[in-house]
Amino acid sequence: MPTGSSGSTRSAATAHGTGQPGRTGDAISTFKGQERALRAGRIGTPGLLLSVLAASAPLMVVAGVMVTTYQVMGIVGQPLLFVILGIVMALFSVGYAEMSRHVHNAGAFYAYIARGLGGTVGSGASFVALAAYSALQVGIYGIFGFEVAGLLDRYLSVTVAWWIPALAGVAVTGALGALKIDLNAKVLGVLLVIEVALIAVFDIAFAAAPGPQGLSLHAFDPAALGGAGLGTALCFAVAAFVGFEQAPVYAEETSRPQTVVARVMFLAVGFVAVFFAVSSWLIGVATGPGNVIAAAGKEGPELIFSLTGPRLDTAFTDALHLFFVTGIFASMLSFHNVVARYAFAMGREGLLPAALGRTARSSGAPALGSLLQTVISAAVVLGFTLGDDTPADDPATPVLALFTWGGNVGALGVILLMATASVAVIAFFVRRGAGRAQAGRLLAAGLAALALLAVLGYAVKDFDVLVAADRGSVLRWLLPSLIGIAAVVGLVHGRVLRVRRPAVHARIGLGNEAFQLEKAAAEDAHGAPQSEPAAPKER
Numbered sequence: 001m002p003t004g005s006s007g008s009t010r011s012a013a014t015a016h017g018t019g020q021p022g023r024t025g026d027a028i029s030t031f032k033g034q035e036r037a038l039r040a041g042r043i044g045t046p047g048l049l050l051s052v053l054a055a056s057a058p059l060m061v062v063a064g065v066m067v068t069t070y071q072v073m074g075i076v077g078q079p080l081l082f083v084i085l086g087i088v089m090a091l092f093s094v095g096y097a098e099m100s101r102h103v104h105n106a107g108a109f110y111a112y113i114a115r116g117l118g119g120t121v122g123s124g125a126s127f128v129a130l131a132a133y134s135a136l137q138v139g140i141y142g143i144f145g146f147e148v149a150g151l152l153d154r155y156l157s158v159t160v161a162w163w164i165p166a167l168a169g170v171a172v173t174g175a176l177g178a179l180k181i182d183l184n185a186k187v188l189g190v191l192l193v194i195e196v197a198l199i200a201v202f203d204i205a206f207a208a209a210p211g212p213q214g215l216s217l218h219a220f221d222p223a224a225l226g227g228a229g230l231g232t233a234l235c236f237a238v239a240a241f242v243g244f245e246q247a248p249v250y251a252e253e254t255s256r257p258q259t260v261v262a263r264v265m266f267l268a269v270g271f272v273a274v275f276f277a278v279s280s281w282l283i284g285v286a287t288g289p290g291n292v293i294a295a296a297g298k299e300g301p302e303l304i305f306s307l308t309g310p311r312l313d314t315a316f317t318d319a320l321h322l323f324f325v326t327g328i329f330a331s332m333l334s335f336h337n338v339v340a341r342y343a344f345a346m347g348r349e350g351l352l353p354a355a356l357g358r359t360a361r362s363s364g365a366p367a368l369g370s371l372l373q374t375v376i377s378a379a380v381v382l383g384f385t386l387g388d389d390t391p392a393d394d395p396a397t398p399v400l401a402l403f404t405w406g407g408n409v410g411a412l413g414v415i416l417l418m419a420t421a422s423v424a425v426i427a428f429f430v431r432r433g434a435g436r437a438q439a440g441r442l443l444a445a446g447l448a449a450l451a452l453l454a455v456l457g458y459a460v461k462d463f464d465v466l467v468a469a470d471r472g473s474v475l476r477w478l479l480p481s482l483i484g485i486a487a488v489v490g491l492v493h494g495r496v497l498r499v500r501r502p503a504v505h506a507r508i509g510l511g512n513e514a515f516q517l518e519k520a521a522a523e524d525a526h527g528a529p530q531s532e533p534a535a536p537k538e539r
Contacts (some may be wrong), residue, residue, distance in 0.1 A: 077224030086273025114509025116424025123494025132413025139406020
């Protein structure tokens with residue numbers, strides 16, 4: 001049975017008793033039992049939106065990514081970059097969102113790619129996704145540990161090594177990751193709302209008390225994009241958008257995946273593009289567009305705090321330091337949830353051990369997937385402590401190594417997945433004979449693929465700049481090769497499955513739908529009726 005055929009969806013719908021193509025994710029009663037399905041109806045539009053936006057860590061982006069881009073790339077037109085990339089991400093979302101209406105699978109990226117380009121390519125994408133999101137999540141533990149250690153020293157006069165709070169973060173994140181997703185969404189939602197409120201307060205303060213050039217719009221002038229670091233600045237800005245594409249990962253846990261997932265993606269892209277464009281512009285306004293590069297070079301990540309100090313009282317700056325850390329934690333938890341669900345989806349479809357494809361009875365969460373990510377995270381953090389003789393307050397290891405390496409390797413993998421998924425969307429609808437009906441969406445997907453491939457090329461070419469390594473450093477090719485290795489391993493694994501276990505290969509990307517197909521086939525073989533009672537209506 002070819003992956004991604006229209007017949008697959010129709011057959012599965014019949015097995016559900018709905019008789020409606022494209023509605024296969026509505027029920028959670030499966031052939032393999034409840035433990036092979038994520039708990040449906042756990043999260044709605046607000047919870048899902050807050051969960052995916054938390055991954056973007058707004059305060060970390062504003063205080064870290066934006067300042068670093070000004071500092072390292074020397075490009076005044078950073079706000080315009082967010083506008084341009086917002087358009088690219090919106091183009092990507094057009095096809096991606098339409099795909100989410102037809103495929104409801106916690107494997108998201110790899111499921112879409114499998115349905116469009118076949119199971120073997122889908123297998124390769126699954127390993128890339130697992131590696132990329134794991135790198136993003138583990139990398140954040142570096143800056144989390146460093147910032148918490150700094151807070152303990154500043155306010156409690158307690159000196160600890162960065163890896164101690166980092167490991168504590170691993171433990172707490174792992175515990176929350178095994179609980180109900182609606183509880184996680186509430187934790188993420190509260191932290192995100194506080195973060196956004198704080199950023200809004202200092203944005204208003206910057207606008208009310210601008211630098212020497214006033215409320216200048218120079219940053220939105222295309223001429224402000226000039227500079228040798230444009231390509232690399234694009235990579236930094238793309239990393240700030242990472243998170244919105246996670247919405248389909250939770251499709252099986254929403255009550256109305258056909259509408260909720262697409263709605264959340266467009267809301268997230270719009271919010272990130274506008275919010276980050278305005279915030280990066282107001283940083284330049286606060287210093288003056290002509291001074292922002294020099295100020296970022298002098299202050300580094302402390303720039304935001306030095307700008308808020310004279311405009312807002314000390315209590316606000318102290319709160320900013322605290323919620324900078326909680327925002328980092330929210331991002332860690334969001335990425336952890338995504339990795340756990342990718343591991344679950346891969347285990348359910350035979351790409352990883354079957355035990356990972358089961359959920360906890362009490363919470364309906366992928367507890368073993370969460371545990372796997374927790375163990376990997378702890379091992380990486382401990383690995384970075386071996387032989388580390390830097391002082392406790394030195395950011396070299398946690399920030400410049402673990403955080404920078406993990407963040408950029410992960411972003412590289414996500415860009416590759418987005419570009420491939422755009423191509424898969426085109427193939428999916430063309431193979432179903434819907435190319436003409438979906439022409440507008442397929443054009444948007446094609447334009448997004450070209451733009452994302454251009455950004456990917458810049459990222460690989462300038463990877464030494466992204467990770468602050470020397471031009472001749474082995475890291476320039478070693479770190480990007482991790483994504484390449486993951487892709488090769490996944491492709492080989494998929495090819496082996498196709499030869500040795502064709503039934504497993506055929507259901508890559510089908511998720512829960514595969515078990516309904518198996519049930520229908522089994523009942524047909526025994527002459528039993530192929531339909532069940534109608535699935536519950538959407539809530």
